[in-house]
Amino acid sequence: MEASVMALISAAIAIGLGTIGTGLGQGNAISKAMEAIGRNPEASSTIRTTLLIGLAFIESLCIYALVISFMIMGHVK
Amino acid sequence: MHAIEFYTKEILGFKLHLDTLLYSWGLILFLIFLSWLASKKFKIIPLGFQGVFEIIYDYLNNLAEGMIGKDSKEYIPLVMTIFLFVLVSNWLGLIPGFIPPTRDINTTLALAIVSFLSFNYFGIKSSYLILAHHQGKPKGLKNFLIFIIKGFWKWFSHFFQPTPALWNSLEGVLKYLMVPFLCLLFFILNIIEEFARVISLSIRLMGNIMGEHLAVSILLGLLFMVAKLDFVSAVTTPIIWASSAFVMIIGALTGFIQALIFAVLTLSYIAHAVAEEH
Numbered sequence: 066m067e068a069s070v071m072a073l074i075s076a077a078i079a080i081g082l083g084t085i086g087t088g089l090g091q092g093n094a095i096s097k098a099m100e101a102i103g104r105n106p107e108a109s110s111t112i113r114t115t116l117l118i119g120l121a122f123i124e125s126l127c128i129y130a131l132v133i134s135f136m137i138m139g140h141v142k
Numbered sequence: 143m144h145a146i147e148f149y150t151k152e153i154l155g156f157k158l159h160l161d162t163l164l165y166s167w168g169l170i171l172f173l174i175f176l177s178w179l180a181s182k183k184f185k186i187i188p189l190g191f192q193g194v195f196e197i198i199y200d201y202l203n204n205l206a207e208g209m210i211g212k213d214s215k216e217y218i219p220l221v222m223t224i225f226l227f228v229l230v231s232n233w234l235g236l237i238p239g240f241i242p243p244t245r246d247i248n249t250t251l252a253l254a255i256v257s258f259l260s261f262n263y264f265g266i267k268s269s270y271l272i273l274a275h276h277q278g279k280p281k282g283l284k285n286f287l288i289f290i291i292k293g294f295w296k297w298f299s300h301f302f303q304p305t306p307a308l309w310n311s312l313e314g315v316l317k318y319l320m321v322p323f324l325c326l327l328f329f330i331l332n333i334i335e336e337f338a339r340v341i342s343l344s345i346r347l348m349g350n351i352m353g354e355h356l357a358v359s360i361l362l363g364l365l366f367m368v369a370k371l372d373f374v375s376a377v378t379t380p381i382i383w384a385s386s387a388f389v390m391i392i393g394a395l396t397g398f399i400q401a402l403i404f405a406v407l408t409l410s411y412i413a414h415a416v417a418e419e420h
Contacts, residue, residue, distance in 0.1 A: 114205070114406075121403040125342055128349030135352075 076134040083130025090123045166243040209413040225405035232397030245352040254343040257408040265415030269297040301332040354393040361386040
C-alpha cells in the first residue's frame with residue numbers, strides 16, 4: 066500500500082476512535098447531570114457551570130484526536 | 143484548503159500569518175471602540191453597551207467570588223479581556239468570508255502564555271503579600287533580602303506540594319527512604335503540569351474553532367460541486383444549506399462556551415495560585 070493511502074486511513078481511524086470515547090464520556094456526564102438537576106432543581110446553576118467545564122475537558126481529548134488527524138493529513142501528497 | 147491555510151509572508155526572517163494579524167488587530171480596535179462607547183458616560187441605570195458590559199462583568203465576578211473570595215475584583219479585568227477577545231474572534235468566523243483569528247495556533251498560544259504569566263505573577267505577588275501580612279514590613283537591607291528569599295521560597299515550594307503531608311503521614315525508616323525520591327517526582331510532575339496547562343488551553347481553543355470553521359467551509363464547498371440545474375442539485379442544495387446553518391448555530395454555541403471555558407480556566411488557575419495554604 067502507498068504511504069499516502071495509509072496516511073488517509075490512519076487519519077480516519079484516529080478521529081473515529083477518538084470520537085467514540087469522547088461521545089461515551091460526554092453522554093455519561095450529561096445523563097448524570099440531568100439526574101442531579103431532576104433530584105435537586107435548586108442546584109441547577111452550579112451543576113450547569115461544573116458540567117460545562119467538565120464537558121470542555123472531555124471534549125479536548127476529541128480535539129487532540131482532530132489535531133493529530135490533521136497532522137497526519139499533512140503528509141498526504 | 144481555505145480553512146487550514148494561511149496567507150503567509152516573510153518579513154525579516156519571520157513567517158507572518160498576515161490574515162490572523164490583520165483580523166486580530168481589527169478586533170482589538172473594535173473592542174477598544176466598544177469599551178470607549180460603553181464607558182463614555184456612566185449612568186446609575188445602565189443602558190445600551192454599558193448594560194451589556196455590566197452583565198458580563200457581573201457573571202464573571204460571581205464566578206470569581208465563588209472561587210477566590212472577596213478580593214476577586216483584582217483579577218476580573220484580565221479575565222474579562224480574554225473572554226471578550228476570544229468570544230468576538232470566535233463569532234467573527236460565523237460570518238461567511240471572515241476568518242476567526244483563534245483558529246491559528248499562534249493566537250491561542252499567545253493567549254495561553256498571557257494566562258500562564260499572569261497566574262504565576264499573581265501567585266508570587268500573593269505569597270509576598272501574605273508574608274508581609276504575617277511578619278510586617280522588613281527594615282534594613284539584610285532583613286529585606288531575607289524577606290525576598292523567604293517570599294520566593296514560599297511561592298516556589300508549591301512545586302513540591304504533596305510532600306509535607308506525606309512527611310507527616312509516613313512513619314519509621316520508610317519516611318527517610320521514600321520521601322526525597324517522591325519529592326523529586328512531585329517536582330517534575332508539577333513542572334510538567336504547568337506546561338500542560340498552556341498546551342491544553344491553546345490546543346483546545348484552536349482545535350474547536352478550526353474544526354468548526356472547516357466543517358462550515360466543506361459544507362459550503364459542496365454547494366459548488368452540485369451547482370447544476372438538474373434534479374439532484376435541486377434536492378441536495380436545501381439539505382446542504384440547512385446542515386451548514388445547523389453547524390453555524392452549533393458553532394455560535396461552541397464559540398461562546400470555549401470563550402467561557404478559557405476565561406474560567408484562567409480564573410481557576412489564578413485561584414489555585416493565590417490560595418493561602420492553611
